[in-house]
Amino acid sequence: MSCRSFCRLALCGSLIGLLLFGQTEDGYNATQRIKRIRELGKKNNPAVLPALAQYLTDPDREIRVDAVKAIVKIDTEHSLDALVQATGDKDDEVQVRATDGLVNVYLPGYISKAGLTGTTARDVRQAKASFSSRNDQIVDADVEIRPDVAKALADLIPGGASMTARANAALATGILRDRTAVPALVQGLHGRDGDLIFECLVALQKIRDQSAGPEVNFLTHDLEDRIQTTALETIGVLRSTSSAPDVRSALQSARNIKVRRAALEALAMLGMAEDRTIFLQYAQDRDVELRASALEGLGRIREPEDFPLLQNSFNEADADWRIHLAAAFAMVNEGKVDTSTFSPLAYLMQCLGTKPRSATASAYLTELAAHADVRSALAGMIPELDKWQKVALCSVLSAAQTPEVVPTLNVLAKDVDPDVVFAASKALRIAQTRRSS
16 A cells, blocks of 8 residues: 555545544534434444533534433443533533433443433423323442432522423432432422432432431322322331321311322331321221231231231231232231231232332332241241242342341342342342342
């Protein structure tokens, strides 16, 4: 190859590199810049992230939107720096897309399944309806969120460019279970936008910082059913006993059955002895949800005199399965931990592997696993469980928030089924993370 040919080839390579990585914008119009952004995005290579990041400061909104789309598409931890930068944009669509991208790094598949920007290419200003349904996704307890990511999302809750961006940021902090966002979430409760308040409440439930419980009290009398019922639910989840007077007031003045159910369930979660009379009042109610909550509450109070009532409810032939489950939970919580075929604990384990009962059974068993006698009984049941019951039990034990579940998980980690081994190994990792934190 001649020297002249080599120089031409080198010059051509330089021009191609300049075209692809765009180190300067001189001479390129908006259409050309967008084309270059999309070409870079197609590479799906973290090496192009610095080139894409430069477009996040472009004065043209459409270019910044395309840039954050391309960065999100690359979807790697290396994109976090650029996405954090994008949350500081003045445009709400850039903020929302960056927020979804940050969540997607820590919860792969989030954008395609649940993200505000994932279902269509529409403008996010048209996506407000996405907040009408509750998102219950959370990352595993051993996932560590970078401090700058946490701060960027928390800052968006009070400072986002639109209420949609703020509510989406609240949703994100809940999914990532970021405790540092609690002050911002509490501040969001005092806003006027229903979606923001709702997402802040749900996020507080996921984070489970009990100190936030009293901050929710004023919303137990909100005029919007969705806000009032979610506030009552939040108080129950956070076990905010100091909030009990507000919950009792909401129960007494409930304007409809939804509010009454939420208030009684919150009292049941608190499990305070002074509410025993209320629980006895509803223990034979015709409404299944009210009756189930009352039985739960009696179980948490653990008054021996109530055991016959709980036993009768558990054995009631034509009762709804929710009544049977609530009574089973209450009886086990009062100390009945035998594992015979028709025992309450055996029934809970049976329901653990049966939809749609598994979610309720899992919540009950997670709470019960805090008791040493229950953990011992569960360990003894392992040889009789099927594969899916074992997998579900791993999830229950990992969520129990006590290091004493480790011995049982070690047994499950030696199971002959690889799915059980995988579930147990993951649960062990989470349990050990909690123990060291």
